[in-house]
Amino acid sequence: MSELNFYTAGSTLDAKSALDVEALETIYRLEMSGEHFYNLLADRVGNEEAADLLRKNAVEERGHARRIARALSIKTGTEWSPTAEQEILLDAPMPDSIDAPLFLAVVKGEIDGDAGYQHWADLETNEDIARLLRLNGREETVHAGRAQQVYEILSR
Ligand SMILES: [Fe+2]
Ligand SMILES: [Fe+2]
DSSP states (O other): OOOOTTTTGGGGGGGTTTOOOOEEEHHHHHHHHHHHHHHHHHHHHHHHHHHHHHHHHHHHHHHHHHHHHHHHHHHSOOOOOOOTTSOOOOOOOOOOOOOHHHHOOOOOHHHHHHHHHHHHHHHOSOOOHHHHHHHHHHHHHHHHHHHHHHHHHHOO
């Protein structure tokens, strides 16, 4: 796991089957790291309006991690909490320039994130877990909208 970073961890998830405990734990780490990723961008974007939008996404990524922790508690039948190792954020190396085109890539990542969540919700047999996955997914599309706004602000 340690060789993975924020940009590559998602590729370890198997799209063909429902999320198992290990996959949900990877998503937990991705979401917690997503909060950090957005705050790093907000700190570097050099525009207050854009930074506010990015910090809103950051807060909601932490909420997504909380929903995944709930899903893990349901799946394991016991109150799930991360191990010390699972609490380590994935490395998210920042590009040299935080400019408009970067946010088009973020838009795509978020739209793909929604599609992934809806896909895994379809495969999920537990309705409560499926509902949590769909809630996260819908907010990823909201995040895509904010990233699109950041793109437009930086393109002015
Ligand atoms: Fe998320
Ligand atoms: Fe997101």
